[in-house]
Amino acid sequence: MNGGTSTAIERRFVHHPVMVTEVVAHLSAVPSGAFLDATVGGGGHARALLNARPDLSLIGLDRDPSAVEAATTFLVGRGAKIRHASFGQLGDALDSLGVTRIVGSLFDFGVSSPQLDRPERGFSYRQDGPLDMRMDCAQKLSADQVVNTWSTEELTGILRSYGDERYANRIAAAIASARPIASTTALAEVVRDAIPAPARRRGGHPAKRTFQAIRIAVNDELNQIEPALETAIDRMVPESRGVVLSYHSGEDRIVKQVLRRQAGLDDEARFLGLPRPATQMPPAIELVPRGSRRPSPAEVADNPRASSARFRAFVKRGKASDEGEA
Ligand SMILES: C[S@@+](CC[C@H](N)C(=O)[O-])C[C@H]1O[C@@H](n2cnc3c(N)ncnc32)[C@H](O)[C@@H]1O
Numbered sequence: 001m002n003g004g005t006s007t008a009i010e011r012r013f014v015h016h017p018v019m020v021t022e023v024v025a026h027l028s029a030v031p032s033g034a035f036l037d038a039t040v041g042g043g044g045h046a047r048a049l050l051n052a053r054p055d056l057s058l059i060g061l062d063r064d065p066s067a068v069e070a071a072t073t074f075l076v077g078r079g080a081k082i083r084h085a086s087f088g089q090l091g092d093a094l095d096s097l098g099v100t101r102i103v104g105s106l107f108d109f110g111v112s113s114p115q116l117d118r119p120e121r122g123f124s125y126r127q128d129g130p131l132d133m134r135m136d137c138a139q140k141l142s143a144d145q146v147v148n149t150w151s152t153e154e155l156t157g158i159l160r161s162y163g164d165e166r167y168a169n170r171i172a173a174a175i176a177s178a179r180p181i182a183s184t185t186a187l188a189e190v191v192r193d194a195i196p197a198p199a200r201r202r203g204g205h206p207a208k209r210t211f212q213a214i215r216i217a218v219n220d221e222l223n224q225i226e227p228a229l230e231t232a233i234d235r236m237v238p239e240s241r242g243v244v245l246s247y248h249s250g251e252d253r254i255v256k257q258v259l260r261r262q263a264g265l266d267d268e269a270r271f272l273g274l275p276r277p278a279t280q281m282p283p284a285i286e287l288v289p290r291g292s293r294r295p296s297p298a299e300v301a302d303n304p305r306a307s308s309a310r311f312r313a314f315v316k317r318g319k320a321s322d323e324g325e326a
Contacts, residue, residue: 013070015113017044018306019295023106023243026288026313028052030241031320033103034059036094036232038087041112043071043080049106050078056103061085061093063136063219067112086136088224090231101323103240105232109225110247111135111215113305123215125188125207131181133211133218143214147187152176162222162250163213170194171210184211212248225254233262233284238318242285247308252292259312263287285314 017023023045027035032055037046040060050058058080062068065084072082085093087107094100115135116123122132122143133143146155152172159168174194181187188207192200200206216222232242244259246252260266264283292310300307 015042030104036105040071043074087228105242108245128185158217162216163209165209229258236316239320240316
């Protein structure tokens with residue numbers, strides 16, 4: 001890759017990694033071996049981690065080919081293996097790279113800034129573009145199909161479940177009667193007009209929750225989280241470490257449930273301090289801290305897109321000496 005091309009990609013793909021200090025502080029203590037960045041994006045977290053731990057062999061996955069191109073450019077010369085893959089098929093992706101065990105994992109959910117900032121990707125309610133919102137452009141389902149063909153009941157369901165939208169019924173009915181809707185700004189206008197005037201002035205842009213809900217539906221974002229986290233934890237060696245960053249309540253609810261279950265905290269509540277039955281699996285991980293952390297006010301002032309982030313971190317239980325190097 002020549003310097004000119006690399007600089008052009010750097011200009012096009014700008015994403016500020018969220019809570020990077022906290023992420024690196026936790027992950028830089030991983031054992032030596034293969035580290036999985038399941039959502040490598042522009043490689044910001046990956047670069048920061050490799051600066052602290054140049055000995056790690058980084059595996060970076062992303063379902064967006066433009067992120068794969070950017071991360072490949074930004075991580076050139078670092079020995080990283082960057083692949084176009086969804087963490088929904090994490091086991092297959094690791095197998096195809098010949099990686100059975102990993103020393104740590106990072107999941108930084110949500111969208112990257114270039115996905116939001118490029119109008120032609122169709123994620124933005126502020127800039128006009130096609131109704132697309134696909135992270136992987138090879139995928140068939142796009143926002144156009146959701147907006148223009150899904151039933152009013154299906155739209156109401158996703159607006160409620162994925163957008164926490166109070167006016168889900170009204171917005172879904174307005175979308176159905178305005179069809180065909182051709183662009184992102186046309187959709188944003190339909191949504192704004194469907195919301196009662198006093199409510200339009202509360203809680204950010206009136207179309208924000210609708211766009212989030214449609215994006216989550218198009219990319220089937222929530223259904224992939226649980227199996228991917230479980231596969232990653234299963235592949236992690238003793239004393240390895242993980243971080244998960246989520247950006248809305250639906251995402252964080254699933255992450256919290258999976259991590260608490262893997263940490264045995266659900267069992268703890270169930271047995272109220274009584275000895276665990278012999279048939280019960282011992283906890284696979286320890287949460288550090290037990291709850292979530294939020295970005296500092298200074299980081300949010302600097303990067304408002306970090307404002308909704310929740311950071312959860314864990315360590316895999318067991319002794320490294322129980323197992324050979326990853
Ligand atoms: C918040 S960005 C990650 C940014 C990255 N940590 C960095 O420092 O540049 C989230 C990324 O996850 C990717 N992504 C979302 N769902 C995915 C999935 N199921 N499999 C792989 N990548 C996914 C998106 O395409 C996006 O590039």
